[in-house]
Each structure stands twice: as structure tokens, then as C-alpha cells.
Amino acid sequence: MYGQRITSSLPGRKKLLLLLLIIFVPALVIIVLSGMNERNEDTLKARNNTLLVIQSLAAQQEQVAIATKQMLSTLALLPEVQRLDANACSEIFRELQNLNPSYYVIHAETPDGNVFVASAPFPPDSVNLSDRKHIKDAIRTLDFSAGEYIVSRVVTVPSINYAYPVLDSNRNLVAILTAGFKLDEYARFISNANLTEAYSIVITDHKGVRLYRWPDNEAIGPGITLSSDSFERISGDSDHGIFEKIGRDGINRVYAFRQLRLNENSSPYLYIIASVAKDKILQKATLKMFRNLSFLGVAALLAVFLAWCFG
Template identity: 30%
Template sequence: MRHWISSLRVRLMLLILIAMLPIAGLTVYSSLDLRQAQADASKAEALRLARSAAATHASYVEGARQLLITLSLLPEVRSLDGEACSRRLAEMLKGFPQYANLAAVRPDGDIYCSALILVGRVNVADRSWFQRAVKTRAFASGDYQIGRITGRASINSGYPVFDNSGRISAIAMVALDLRWLSELGPTLGLPEGVTLTVIDRNGTILTRHPDPAKWVGKALPDALIVKAILEQRHEGTTETSGVDGIRRLYAFTPLVGGQGTVAYLYVGIPSAVAFALANLALSRGLAALALVAAGAMAVAWLVASRSILRDVNRLADVSRHWAVGDLDVRTGISAGGEIGHLARAFDRMAGSLKETTVSRDALLAEVAQRRRAEEKLAEGLAEVQSVNKELDGFAYSVSHDLRAPLRAIDGFSRILVEDHATRLDGEGKRVLDVIRGNTQRMAQLIDDILAYSRMGRLEFRFADISMEDLARSAFEDLRQPDRAIRFDLGPLPPARGDRAVIRQVWDNLLSNAVKFTRPREQAVIEVRGRIEDHQAVYSVRDNGVGFDTQYAGKLFGVFQRLHRQDEFEGTGVGLAIAHRVVHRHGGRIWAEGRLNEGATFHFSLPTGGDGHDGS
């Protein structure tokens, strides 16, 4: 896959495709803009059709009201003569085909007069139109119903007939046949696929174009379009699925009767029809764009093959010659442009390589010589490590063997002082004190040498250490009641190491601080800590006699001292032990100071999780 994309021709094709993307985006944007305009136009057209149908319905309702007023004034109706009234209404019905029936009803709901022949007693006291007309004493329309006389879907309206005293003597009734709504679709010239539907206030379909027989009478209050209409309850538009599941652009409007809205009429235009022009424009635009892109890529492929790739292949062929050592071959490309510049750079590079090439034998000899030097260096390092181990062992043995004669000298000197003091004059006692003092210093020196040697062989036990507790404990053990020493211990980060040997580091550094501040009336020892470069760094600062900075490198060597023995006691091994301990923990130790201005000793240790192996 990567090799395929790395092809120059393929990359050129991709560039062309990328260049076509803005045009494709503009085409799609234009199509979407056209689609929105068509949606708005389709909704407007559907709303126009719905309003036209609603206006026709309103004219029928008004016609029914005018007809009822006329019926209420007929002598045959007012006389309550059923037979004469029925004949008159039957003649009138022939002139009004939009009505399913004309009738008159007594106040108790019994029909006493009908244009259609009555079969038995018919009572309509339970009908909404009758109840409203009686209650309001005015024109009233009812809900969708199946007529008990006509047996057809209709919306009935009633109008009260008053006697001379102003009481209701009858209710004149007309039944508006809803078949006219089914015929309204062809009358309005609805395009193919467009639906016209009327529902009552409960979501029951009163009529539908097309396929009225399939849908009329069905109650579908949960259909998406029906729910949208019943929730809004006034004129509007939407895009949703119809009762048949087909997505359309809908416009709807209420049908008003005598007491307000009696039904809702909506017109639906299929989305496929509404967006046909936009979809066609998008398809044609993308097809034309694809043809242009294909043509451009074909031309680019040919140009790349005949010009660019020819020179590139020549450069590749020359590089293969160079790979086998033939540096006399040149590209021979003299064209301008980027390829020409690259070819001339290749030729110059070949000349430089030829001038500076070292023979393979000489290179191999140099490599072999370096390997031998590395091997000798490794052998030397191993020998040094062995000698260091032998020196540590020798120091340990010598120090251990010197303990016995020193103990004897010190013991016999003490016996002379304690048991034969009366036989010695002042000079003899002084000499014995000098002997005892030097033997004790020698014993301390041997102990320090043993400790230093032991630090080279000791196996550390690493654990997390609370350095604050360790430093505080070390100072408390060194505190001198007869001296004024201010010990300032700041927050110290924890470290990881062998607690016992790290305690020796604190002992050595703090004991030096106590010792070298002896000349000060008020000694100050400050201990601080911080995290730096993933290591914990600790500092011990004092206001003692300090030291000359030029001798800082000697401080951590064995037996190295910057002061005379009669000034400050010591063996010169303590700082060497501290240096070895810190080094084996993976840290470092260093010092800063000025003569008569104090000294600061720093050492670093790994924090938790960064422990050294102690080697």
C-alpha cells in the first residue's frame, strides 16, 4: 500500500483529485441550495392547494347554512306535516347533489320529515349537530358520521325552527355528502403521487385521494403526519412520513364549521417528486466533474510518463551504478527546472564522492584497529577493577592485623600510668600520654580504613527513607550541651537507599559541621533539600572556618585533610566514605566554600522507584 502511494504518478493523480474537491463541494452546495428552494416551493404549492380545498369546503358550509335558513321558513317544515314536508324536501334534494339528505327533526330528536324514505323510527338526539343547534339556538355542524338514513359518510348541520312564541319547534337538517372531497383531487388537477386527505378532530380519515376506499373510516391518530396536525391544530407545513409510510412534504389547514374546526385537510407531495430537479442537477454535475477529473488524470499520467518519470528513471539508474562503486557514470540531464537542478546536484555529488572515497581495505583495517583498541581498553578496565578489589582486601587485612599490637601498646601504656605513676617523673608521664594519644588516633584511623574498605564490598538493602527523620536523629546524637548550635532543618524529600549507610553520610557531614564551627560563638547548621533532574538533592551548610575553593577536589580523597591535627581532629576518611556511599547509590557529592565564611556540602540520591543497584 505504501509503495503504491509513493508512486509519483499516483501522487499526481491524488493532487488532481484534491484540486477537484472544492468544485465537488460547490456542486453539492448548489444542489442543496436548489433542494431547499424546491422544498420551499413545494410546501407553498401544497399549502395553496390545501387552502383552495378549504375555501371550497367553506363555501359548501355557507351554502348549507343558507339552505337551512330557507328550510326553516318553509310552511311544510313549520307546520310539522311530515308527509307534505317530505315531498317538498325530496323535490329540493334533486337540485342539490352535494347533499346526501334534507330532513326536519322534532325537539325530542325524532325525524318527522326526510327527503329520503324513512324505514321505521329514526332518532338523532345523540348527534352532536342536533345537540349544538338546540343548545346554541343557532346554526351548528357536527362531526364526521355515517348517516342512519343515507348510510354514507357525511357531516351534518342543523338550524332551529322557532314557533310564534320563540320556542324551538323543530330542527332543520342537511347532510353534506363527503364524496365531493374524493372528487376534489381531480378537480384541482393534483400531480401524480400527490395526496389529499381530510381527517376529523380524532384522526379518523374522512376522505383521501387517491384510493378513498382503502383509507376512508380508518382512525390513525398515531401516524406521524396526523400527530403533527392534531398537535399544531392550525395551518402549517412539515416534512414527515404519511399514513402510508411514504415521506412527503405536507401542507395542512383546518376546515371550519358552525362552531369552529370540524376537520383538517392536508396535501402531501412526495419528496422524490419535490426534489427531482435538484437530484437530477446533482447527478449531472457530479457526472460532469468525474469526466473532467478522469480526463485530467489521463493527461497527467501521460505527461508524467513521457517527461518527469523518464528523468527520474535515469537518476535511479545512475544511483544503481554508484551503489556498485562505478562513480564515473553521470546523469547526462541538461534540462532546466527542478529535475535539472537535481540531476546536476547528483553529478556534483558523484565527483565529490570519487575524490573523497577511501578504499575498502583501509576502512576495514581502521575498523579492525579500533576493535583491538576497544578490547585492550576492556581488558585494562577489568585489570583495574581486579587491582581495586585486591587493594580493598589488602587494606582490610592490614587494618585488621594492626589492631592487636595497637591494643597491646595502649594497654601496657595504661598499666604504666595507673600502676607505676609514682616511679615516673613529669616527662615520663607526658611521653606516655603522647603514646596513648597516638595509639588511639591510630586505632581510629584503622577503624575508618576498615569502614571505607567495607563500603566497597557491602551489599546494600534498598528501601524508601525519610531523610528528615534520619538527619534529625543524626544531629541529636551529635548535639553538645556546652555549645550554642542552631540547627535549622528544612523539609527534605524522601530518598531510596540503604538506611544504615545513608545514616553514616549524615553523621560524617553533620559531625564535620559541628567540628568546624567550634570557633564560632553562635554556630549555625542549615539542612535543606529539593528535587532536581529526577533526583533528591540535600545540602548541609555551616558558618564555620570554611576552606579554600581551589582545594575542593581533595576533600573526598582518603587521608586528605585541609587543617592540621592540632587544630581539628580527624583521620581524613569520613568524607571519602560518604563519597563512596553516595556514588554506589547512583548519586554524587560535592562541596562549596570560602575560607572563614563557612562551607556547604551537597549530595544527591535517587527518589523512590529510581534506585541504583549499588554496584
């Protein structure tokens, strides 16, 4: 009753303005809430898509590790390798590298780390790799091992190497076989994923040193270590995950990561990180919301004008 007395006492023009307010305020709330909901849905969709990208890249990397292990383990059984025949091994390694251009070099070392044969020319008795992670791990475990970001001493290019021990019939270490994987091959992985410019991909070794980044950025390219907080996020107990943070490029991104291991009991030898710029995710929903708000604003102004003129 009291509300009716108030509205009945108002002039006709003010009644129309009050009616317009009652109509347009709920519409404003609906547009804003709908826009926020669409932004949340787009963020969730982007998070799921980023995880799918990670799974695809991880599957390709796992195939590289499997194929490399098969190649080196087969070589380790050859009589020429077992008897350390440098001339015969050199020819075999060159032919094998020609058939597998993803590797920049294939070589073999004696147990003390001295390279005695390689698919690429190198000065004899001049290269020792006993300090390299992949060599030390292969000797320690007598199994397939992965290295870390290095600049090769055999052909002086950035790489990640894989190693496999050569054992005699008594399981004594005879030699170590090494295959150097071309870091540029990761570009092929990413091209298969058909990513948009909103995404970036980083692949690092076990210490968080970048092996590859897409798109190229010299400031945070190969050989540059991840920030300590980023590495802490990806190197925890979970082998995969997703989080948000502002990157070194100043862009707020959604990140997904995956740890890769040579076997379930080993520590990660590789990390793959995919990220997407959050403003790119929300751009479509934000523009739609502002467009709808603009239409509502124009309609409200027109309605107020008409109410004021003819009320």
C-alpha cells in the same frame, strides 16, 4: 517559499496531478453545494405550493358550509316546515335535493330526535338521531351545526351532516333540519386543484376520523382515525401549519393543514391536510446533481489519464 520548493522538487507528472486536484476539488464542492441549495429551494417551493392547495380546498369547503346554512335557514322559515307538515315538507325536500345533488338526503327531526320527514324513503317512526353530534349541537346552541363521520340511519351511507334549528316566533325549538353531504363530492374539490401524483389529500372530522382520502387507500380510507401524533399536530392552537413526518404508508412527506370552524369562537369541525412526498420534491434536483457529478468524474478521470500518459 517552502511550498515552492516542494512543488519544484516534484516530477512533472505529479505536478500535473496536483494541478488537476486543485482544479477539480473546488468544482466538486461547488456542484455539491449548488445541488444542496437547489434541493432546499425545491423543498421551500413545495411547502408553499402545499399551503396554496390547502387554501384552495378550504375555500371550497367554506362555500359548502355557507351554502348549506343558507339552504337550511331558508327552509326553517317556510310555513310548511314551521307547522311540521310532513307531506308538504317531503315534496319540498325532494325537489331541493334534486336541485342540489351534492346532498344525499335532506330530512327533519322533532326536538326529541325522531325523523318525521325526509327526501328519501324511510320507515316512519323508526329513526331517532338524538345521539348524533349535529343534532345535539343544534339543540344546544340553537344555531347551525356540523356533525362528524357517520353512516346515516336514513339512507345508510357514510356522510357528514349539517343541522339547523327551526324556531317559532318565541324562539322555541320546533324541529331540526338536517342535510347530509356526500363525501364523494370531495373528489370534485381535488380535481379542481389539478394535483400531481406526488400529492395526497386527507379530510377529517373534528375527531380526526377520515372523511375522504385522495388517492384511494382502503387501509387509511374513510372511517379510519388519524394517528394520535398526526392529530396532535393539526389540532393545536394554530389554525394552519406545516410539518414533515413519515406517514403510515412509509413515505416521508411534507404536510400542510388547515382547521375549519363554523365561527371564530367555535372549535374546529373539519381538518384538511395536504401532503407531498419529499423524494418526489427532491428527485429533479438530486438527479441533476448526480448528473453533474458524473460529468465531472468522467472529466477528472480523462484528465488524470492524459496527465499520467503525457505528463
